[in-house]
Structures are given as structure tokens and as C-alpha cells.
Amino acid sequence: MNAAPADQIRLLDVQALDVRLSQLAHKRKSLPEHAEIDSLNKDLAQLRDLLVAAQTEESDTAREQTKAEQDVDQVRQRAARDQQRLDSGAVSSPKDLESLQREIVSLAKRQGDLEDVVLEVMERRESAQERAAELTERVSSVQTKTDDATARRDAATQQLDAEAAEVAKEREVVAGVIPADLLKLYDKLREKQGGVGAARLYQRKCEGCRLELDITEVNEVKAASPDTVLRCGNCSRILVRTAESGL
Secondary structure, X not given: OEOOHHHHHHHHHHHHHHHHHHHHHHHHHOOHHHHHHHHHHHHHHHHHXXXXXXXXXXXXXXXXXXXXXXXXXXXXXXXXXXXXXXXXOOOOOHHHHHHHHHHHHHHHHHHHHHHHHHHHHHHHHHHHHHHHHHHHHHHHHHHHHHXXXXXXXXXXXXXXXXXXXXXXXXXXXHHOOOOHHHHHHHHHHHHHOOOOOEEEEEOOEEOOOOOEOOHHHHHHHHHOOXXXXXXXXXXOOEEEEOOOOOO
């Protein structure tokens, strides 16, 4: 393949712009905020799960407390009715009177037991409420950190995208004057060779693979026409001659 020396030199300009685009893409992907946000989101998910569990426990104990208080109230009302019967003298039979007194004592014990249950449930509910309140604060704190990291990431991404757009526009202008067949070869080699399709020959060394040409290769380069598109014998990249090639 042949191409004007100036067009071959322009390949190095395109290559430099492509390297810059790759660097910007890598930097965008490697922003520290990405890892920070991922870590915060994991913490946030765990905290929210714990918060839901605490809120569920608080809701369950609230219903349990209501039921226990209703049981206490029912026993209290029944004991009050029995005490009223006892106080009114409506029960005259000694046997019935003894039975009524035993029931009042039993109800008093039952009421005490149920009140202990209410107290225990209230303590568990209070503990769940405190846990939920603590977790709510922690969720809010982590969410604030996440929002801050997201804002920083978005700002950095926007800046990198803007720079990449400028570089891409410049590349389009430079590549637009390079012969299509030469640019096609360059793009093919760049994809195959890890992002570098053209390299400068500097002081008899290919800057693509960093290997120095042997004497035979140097002589072949010297003998080649300036329009000849050379390829590195080691890495196959387009080898661009300049005034600093050392020939």
C-alpha cells in the first residue's frame, strides 16, 4: 500500500487522539466514586433490610401489646363484676361465696400475669422503636453520603464526556483527510493490536512494540519509497517514518 508521507504522519495524530479517547474512557470507568457508590449502596441495602425488620417487629409487638391489654381489661372487668357481686351480698350460699372468692383471687393472679406480659411486650416494642429510630438515622446518613458521591461521579463523568466529545471531533477532522484505505488498515490494526495501529519509527526503534530494527530491516526501510506504507516486522503495526527515525 502507498500513501503520501504527510498522510502517514497524520496517522500518528489520529493514533494520539485515539489513545487519549481510550484514556478518557478508562478514567471514566475507573472513577473512585463508582466503587464508593457500590459500597454505600450495599451498606444502604443492608441497613434498609434491618430497618424493615425493626419496623416489622415494632408493628408486631404493637399488635401483641394491644391484644395483651385487651386480655387484661377483660380479666379486670370480670373481676370487677365478681367483686361487685361479692360486695352486694347477692351470694348467700357459703359454697357459692367461697367459689366466688376463689375466682376473684384467681382473676387477680391472672391479671397480674397478664400485666407482666404487657410490660414485657412494651419493653420489646420500645426496644424495636429505638432500633428503628437508630436505623432510620443511619439510613439517612448513608443516603446523604450516597447522594454526595453520586453528584461527584456525575460531575466528573460530565467533564470527561465533554472532553471526549472534543477529542472525538478533532479526530474526525484529522481522519477525514486520510485516504480511506490507509485509515481502514489503521483501524483494523488498532483493534487487533490493543488500541495502537500506527507507531513512529524513532531512532530505529518501533514505538509500538519498543523493539529496535535489525540491520536488515533498517536497510529495507532506507530502500523503501517515501510513499510506501511500512509495517513493523515484529508487531505488524504501521511504521511511520519521521525526521527522527535515525535512518
